[in-house]
Amino acid sequence: MVTARAAATFEPVGRSAAAARAFVRDALLGWGLPEVVDDAIVLVSELVTNAVVHAGTAAEVCCLREEESVRIEVTDRHPERDLPSFAHVSAASSDRYADPDGEGGRGLLMCSALSTSWGVEYSAGRKTVWFRLALPEHVPGTRYALPSLPGGELPGSAGPVRVAVAQIDDDGVVRSWNADAEALFRLPAEQVLGRPWADLAAWPQSVTGLGPTLDETLRLARWEGGFGLRRGDGGVAGVYGLQVRLRDSAGVPSTLCLLVDEQDRAVLRTPQHTADTPAAVQPLDLLVGQVAPDDLGSLLQGIVERARDLLDADAAYLMLTSEDETEFEVRAATGLSGAGRRFTRLPIESGGRFDSARLPAVHEDLTGRPHAAPLLSDTGLRSLITVPLKVEGRLTGSLGVAAAGPGRYDNEDALRLQFAADRIALALESARLTELERSRRGSLSFLVEASELLAGTLEHEQTLALMAQMAVPTLASWCAVYTTAESAAGAELAFVLHEDEDRIDPLRAILDKTPAPDAAPSPAARPWPAPADTARALGLPESPELAGLLGETLVLPLSARNRVIGLLVLGAAAGVRFRQEILELGADLARRAALALDNSRLYSERTATSQAFQRALLPPELPKIPGVEVEVFYQAAGEGNEVGGDFYDIFPIREGTYGFAIGDVCGTGPEAASVTGLARHSLRLLAREGLSAPQVLSRLNAAILDQGARARFLTLLYGELTPRPDGSTTLSLVCAGHPLPLRLRTDGQVDQAASPQPLLGVMDELDLTAEELVLAPGEVLLCVTDGVTERREGSRMLGDDGLAEVLTGCTGLTAGAVAARVQRAVERFAPEPPSDDMAILTLRIPTQRTH
Numbered sequence: 001m002v003t004a005r006a007a008a009t010f011e012p013v014g015r016s017a018a019a020a021r022a023f024v025r026d027a028l029l030g031w032g033l034p035e036v037v038d039d040a041i042v043l044v045s046e047l048v049t050n051a052v053v054h055a056g057t058a059a060e061v062c063c064l065r066e067e068e069s070v071r072i073e074v075t076d077r078h079p080e081r082d083l084p085s086f087a088h089v090s091a092a093s094s095d096r097y098a099d100p101d102g103e104g105g106r107g108l109l110m111c112s113a114l115s116t117s118w119g120v121e122y123s124a125g126r127k128t129v130w131f132r133l134a135l136p137e138h139v140p141g142t143r144y145a146l147p148s149l150p151g152g153e154l155p156g157s158a159g160p161v162r163v164a165v166a167q168i169d170d171d172g173v174v175r176s177w178n179a180d181a182e183a184l185f186r187l188p189a190e191q192v193l194g195r196p197w198a199d200l201a202a203w204p205q206s207v208t209g210l211g212p213t214l215d216e217t218l219r220l221a222r223w224e225g226g227f228g229l230r231r232g233d234g235g236v237a238g239v240y241g242l243q244v245r246l247r248d249s250a251g252v253p254s255t256l257c258l259l260v261d262e263q264d265r266a267v268l269r270t271p272q273h274t275a276d277t278p279a280a281v282q283p284l285d286l287l288v289g290q291v292a293p294d295d296l297g298s299l300l301q302g303i304v305e306r307a308r309d310l311l312d313a314d315a316a317y318l319m320l321t322s323e324d325e326t327e328f329e330v331r332a333a334t335g336l337s338g339a340g341r342r343f344t345r346l347p348i349e350s351g352g353r354f355d356s357a358r359l360p361a362v363h364e365d366l367t368g369r370p371h372a373a374p375l376l377s378d379t380g381l382r383s384l385i386t387v388p389l390k391v392e393g394r395l396t397g398s399l400g401v402a403a404a405g406p407g408r409y410d411n412e413d414a415l416r417l418q419f420a421a422d423r424i425a426l427a428l429e430s431a432r433l434t435e436l437e438r439s440r441r442g443s444l445s446f447l448v449e450a451s452e453l454l455a456g457t458l459e460h461e462q463t464l465a466l467m468a469q470m471a472v473p474t475l476a477s478w479c480a481v482y483t484t485a486e487s488a489a490g491a492e493l494a495f496v497l498h499e500d501e502d503r504i505d506p507l508r509a510i511l512d513k514t515p516a517p518d519a520a521p522s523p524a525a526r527p528w529p530a531p532a533d534t535a536r537a538l539g540l541p542e543s544p545e546l547a548g549l550l551g552e553t554l555v556l557p558l559s560a561r562n563r564v565i566g567l568l569v570l571g572a573a574a575g576v577r578f579r580q581e582i583l584e585l586g587a588d589l590a591r592r593a594a595l596a597l598d599n600s601r602l603y604s605e606r607t608a609t610s611q612a613f614q615r616a617l618l619p620p621e622l623p624k625i626p627g628v629e630v631e632v633f634y635q636a637a638g639e640g641n642e643v644g645g646d647f648y649d650i651f652p653i654r655e656g657t658y659g660f661a662i663g664d665v666c667g668t669g670p671e672a673a674s675v676t677g678l679a680r681h682s683l684r685l686l687a688r689e690g691l692s693a694p695q696v697l698s699r700l701n702a703a704i705l706d707q708g709a710r711a712r713f714l715t716l717l718y719g720e721l722t723p724r725p726d727g728s729t730t731l732s733l734v735c736a737g738h739p740l741p742l743r744l745r746t747d748g749q750v751d752q753a754a755s756p757q758p759l760l761g762v763m764d765e766l767d768l769t770a771e772e773l774v775l776a777p778g779e780v781l782l783c784v785t786d787g788v789t790e791r792r793e794g795s796r797m798l799g800d801d802g803l804a805e806v807l808t809g810c811t812g813l814t815a816g817a818v819a820a821r822v823q824r825a826v827e828r829f830a831p832e833p834p835s836d837d838m839a840i841l842t843l844r845i846p847t848q849r850t851h
Contacts, residue, residue, distance in 0.1 A: 004031055004065035012052040012059075020048040020061050024072065027063045036070055036133040039114045042423050044072060046110055047129050051076035068135055069116060075128040110419055161267055164239075164259040168197045168218055175254065184261065186232035199500065202228030202236045202576060218255045221245045224269070225301060226262060226334055234574055238262035238334075240269065262335065263314075265305070284310050284420035296431040300332035303399075303424065308334055311413060313401045315381055320389075320397040320432055321348065322580065328357070328398060329580060335402075336379060345580060346374060348395070357398050360387040360414045365406040376402055383408035387418040389425040396429050443585050446474065450589055454596035458603040467568065467593045468497035475586050476570035476578075477551075478503070480511055481558075483566040483597075484519045491516040491567050503549060510535050510550075517555045519564050525554040525583050528569065551576050556586055558594035565598050619649045619680065625658050627723035629815035629844040633823045635787075636837050645712075646785040646837035647676040651684050656722055659687045662841045663716035663738065664785045666761075675712045678703060683718065693718055693734045694768035697760060704761040713761035717741060717754070717783055721843070729845055731773040731781070736760050739789050742804060743773070744780040744818075748811045750804045753781060780818055780844045782807055787838035788822065793830035802829075815844040 006027040010016035021041045028037050044061060051059035057077040064071040108129075111118035115131035122128075164181035166174055174197055177189040185200075192200070203214040217223045223243045228236040242258045260267050286303045300318050308316035315335030319328035322345070330344045348357050363384040366373055373384055381402040389397035399421050403409070450470050457463055464481050471479040478498040482491035493516065496508045514534040532550045551572040558566035568590045572578060578586075622630055632648055645665035653659045661683050665675040682703050686696040697718055704714060715738040721731045735741065737759025740752045754771050775781060784803065791798040806825045810818045819842045826834065 001067055002064050003067065005062065007060065007062040010048060010052060010059045010061065012056050016052045016059065017045050017049045020059065021045050023061060024063060028070065031065050033065075033070060033135065035136050038423060039133055040070065040072055042419065043110055043114060043131055044074065045422075047074035066132075069132045070135065071130060071132045073128050073130040075126055077125060077127075109415065113415070113419065161260065161264050163267065164257075166192075166197075166257045166259065168255045168257060170253050172197050172215060172218060174200070181259070184259070185229055185237060188232075191232070200230050202230055202573065217243060219245065225298065226265070226305065229259065230574065236574060238336075240265035242268040269305075269309075284416050286310075286420045286424050296428075296435045297332070299428070299431055301334070303428075304332045304334050307399060307401050307417070307420075311385070311401050311403075311409070311417065313403045313408075315376075315379070315402045317375065317400050317402075318397060319346070319400075320428075321395060323436075325395065330375065336375075344375065344577065357386070358388050358390075358395055360418045361385070362409055362411060362414045364409075367406075373400070373402075375400075380404055382406045385409050385414050385417055387414060387421045389421050389428060391425050391429045396425060396432070439581055443581070443588075446470075446585065447588055447592065451592055454592060458600050460597075460600040460604045463593075463597050463600040464495040465497075467589075467597070468495050470589060470593075471568070471570060471586070472497050473499040475582055475589070477573045477576070478507055478549075478571040480507075480569040480571070481566060482516055482519070482569065484564060491519045494566070507549065510538070513538070517567055517569065519557070519567055521557050521559055521564050522555075525556050525570075525578075525586065528553045528555045531571070550574065552578055554578060554583070554586075556590040558590055558597060560594040560598035565594060565601065568593065619651070622650050623652055623658065625650075625721070625723065627727060627845065628658075628721065628729055629842075629846055630660075631815040631819040631842045631844075633819045633840040634838070635834065645673070645676065646787060646839040647680055648839045648841050649680050649683060650841075651687075653687045653720060657720055658722075659683065659718070659720050660783075660841065660843070661716060661718045662783045662785060662839055663714055663718075664787075664837070664839075665714050666712040675704065675707070675714065678707070679714060679716070687720070693720055693732050693770045697734055697736055697768055698766055701760040701766055702764075705764065713737075713759055715739075715759045715786075727777045727845065729775045729843075731775065732770045733773060734768055734770055736766075736768065739784055739786055739800070742782045742807055743775070744782065744807050744810060746776070746778040746811070748808055750807050775843070775845045777845045777847045778812075780807075780810065780815065780842060782818065782822070783841040783843075784822070785837065785839045787834060787836035788826050788840065790836065791826050791829045791834065793832075798826065798829050815842040818842045818844065 006023075008020075008023050010020050021044060024040050024044045025037055028034070028040060048059045048061065051057055051074060055076050060073075060075040062073045062075075064073070108118075111129070111131045114133075116134040118129070118131035120127065120129050162180040162184045164184045165176070165178040166181055167176040169175050174192050174195055177187075177192045181192075182188055187200075197218070198214055201214055220243070222245070224241060226238065226240050229239045231237050238261070239259045240262055241260075244256050244258075245253060246256055247253050258268055284307070286306050300320075304316040304318050307313070313335070315333070317330055317333040317336060320331050321327070322329060326348060328346045328348055330346075361384075363369065363372055363386075366376060366382050366384055370377060373386075376384065379402075381404055383403040383406055384400060385402075386398055386400045388395055389399060399417065401409075401417065453466050453470065454463065457466065464483075467481055468479045478496070480493060480497075481495040483494045484491045493508075493511055496504055496511060498504045498507050510531055514530045517528050517530070531553055535550055551574040553569065553571045556568040556570065557564050558568055568586070570578070570586055622632065630650060632650075634646070634648060636646070646663070647665070648660075648662045650658060650660045661680075663676075663679055665673075665679070679700060682700045683696060686699050691699065697716065700714075700716075704712070714736075716736045717733065717738040718736070719731050719733040721729050723729045731753075733741065733754045734757060735754040736757050740754055740756060742750055743753040744750055753773055757768055758766050760766070773781075782803075789797075789799055789803055802825075803822070806822055807818070810821055813821070819840050822840055822842075823838075826838065
């Protein structure tokens with residue numbers, strides 16, 4: 001008897017199948033029948049697709065609620081189609097499967113497999129396909145109670161089952177490690193206790209943060225699943241783990257981890273369902289509860305583990321298509337040796353018609369056709385089922401289940417797996433698109449941040465460090481940067497970084513002993529096995545400190561301005577393979593880093609060249625003048641400048657007579673430094689020609705004016721000093737527009753030692769005179785540039801009076817002490833650093849003449 005009815009009509013358009021699924025789901029859930037929703041949706045989806053896509057007519061869907069069952073009818077307007085007998089259905093479906101992209105031919109097979117009863121009814125201009133689903137009885141019982149099994153159907157184990165127990169504290173550090181853990185992973189407790197759990201767990205790599213990280217799972221109340229654990233011999237063991245969050249009597253939390261070999265997973269694995277119908281007709285349910293729909297990694301891993309268990313297989317894997325739909329990428333696997341199987345990429349059309357990834361396939365024995373499944377080479381697996389995952393006719397992935405023995409599976413197993421794959425394909429595609437969108441946003445944010453950091457410096461060494469710091473650990477476990485020079489024969493190791501600081505030095509030691517990779521341009525990343533070969537040759541992988549250090553290693557060229565200027569080497573831990581999106585992100589980083597590295601190189605070369613020229617403008621080592629103490633302090637304004645507009649010089653003129661000068665060219669920087677060089681060299685040349693001080697400055701004035709538009713005016717204090725036998729020193733001074741020199745007498749009195757005269761570089765004719773001065777023992781002559789006297793703090797300036805006050809307190813000090821005190825007074829006068837060039841020249845006559 002019908003107790004409820006719901007009906008709807010759907011137009012012949014592609015989205016009608018999805019609308020029909022939603023209609024049936026809402027109707028059955030509204031009647032409180034969640035147990036039959038999944039099977040009903042699968043069958044309605046197939047029948048409505050046949051009607052609106054293949055028959056091209058509208059489809060009427062009617063749901064009837066009966067006392068012990070649900071009857072669903074799908075009616076179309078295409079009565080000319082033949083009704084195949086059930087015996088003919090398999091052949092018909094096989095014919096349709098000959099079209100790799102065909103979606104028809106499975107509806108009646110599915111009705112036979114999933115429904116209690118089904119049939120086809122014809123009327124004038126109409127055809128109705130109906131099916132009935134029995135409502136299950138609700139039997140109370142224990143949540144995880146399973147039926148008893150014959151001994152031959154129980155899970156098997158290759159040897160004694162070892163259950164490793166590790167306790168991880170709240171900081172992620174291993175605090176306990178039992179004997180089974182030592183035997184299972186060949187790691188004695190003394191090498192494990194106190195180490196971070198992240199050093200041992202080979203957790204799946206993630207650039208976008210999708211799926212739970214290792215730290216996140218350690219903080220869950222309960223978690224179970226498969227991952228890899230690094231052994232003491234450097235390999236990676238596949239394990240199945242059960243983690244429980246605990247709190248001790250003092251309230252301190254920790255995580256207890258139970259681990260078994262991956263093949264002994266049945267010891268810890270939580271049962272997922274009860275089997276109350278024969279396996280031959282029971283539909284497979286691959287969806288796993290308690291997994292977020294956007295947690296693609298956990299969803300995929302749960303599906304492959306469930307597929308393996310439901311078909312009593314030894315291994316299973318799931319591949320998703322690349323963005324361009326030309327390759328498969330292994331995204332989840334269980335039972336395959338080595339964690340490196342994950343993220344392996346294979347071409348989609350790798351075989352002929354019978355190996356097409358777009359069709360379900362059953363391989364009874366792979367030993368006769370090893371090329372049919374490259375992923376299973378050398379695994380010992382012989383039986384294999386592969387089924388495609390499709391969404392709206394487009395191939396999105398492939399699911400494979402394999403067993404060690406031959407002939408384990410038949411066509412009926414393949415159909416059951418295909419039905420299950422069809423049910424999960426849409427959910428997987430939705431989760432994959434969500435992951436892809438997050439990955440793109442994460443990659444964009446990463447590249448924007450990288451560009452900003454790289455653009456923020458022109459220091460060569462800092463650029464090298466930034467490149468490595470951005471790559472580790474986001475892209476790789478470790479990174480090395482090699483640089484090339486036009487004159488060098490090959491690349492040179494410039495920087496090494498590992499996510500574990502304790503491994504940086506051992507890694508550098510290996511790379512130092514490894515010939516550098518070829519610095520040839522390449523369109524993409526290329527593998528570089530040399531470091532691993534070097535480590536094996538040195539016997540290093542057996543070292544506990546280096547266990548798991550070297551896995552897959554790739555080289556990315558750093559190309560800028562049509563030439564390779566370096567190499568970016570990315571390395572993964574043992575047992576980890578780089579994902580394609582990681583490689584693409586690494587290539588983008590390499591392009592940006594190469595340009596930044598080349599800019600920093602050009603800047604460093606320009607700075608080095610500038611500084612070399614500037615150093616040539618500085619005077620050589622100051623001469624030792626008998627009977628006179630000489631001290632100089634010099635500071636050029638501007639980053640990277642060693643010489644500016646201020647300058648000084650002391651040089652011998654003739655026997656017993658020395659020239660000294662301190663000057664200030666208008667402006668700062670390289671332009672002022674060019675006039676500085678002209679002035680310094682001209683003074684030396686003219687003074688040694690026997691000219692007097694006024695004549696020397698007049699000739700220098702003419703030389704500056706000859707510079708034309710490039711000429712800059714110059715203030716200059718020039719003098720000649722001659723030590724006398726009585727211990728005093730005679731000076732002849734000309735102060736051409738320069739701050740006047742100050743004399744400090746032995747009684748602390750300070751007075752000006754010269755008179756102001758016209759500056760140089762302005763007028764053609766100058767009337768200059770020399771002023772004579774005698775410095776007695778103990779007296780000091782202080783000469784400075786205006787960078788000292790014009791030191792400012794707001795509207796306040798140090799000035800001549802302030803400088804005289806500082807000099808007054810220098811009575812009895814040496815020439816060096818006087819220069820240092822004046823320099824400290826200038827710096828402390830204002831909190832901001834000086835913005836002008838500054839030169840200080842101090843001459844002092846010692847109280848006792850030195851011989």
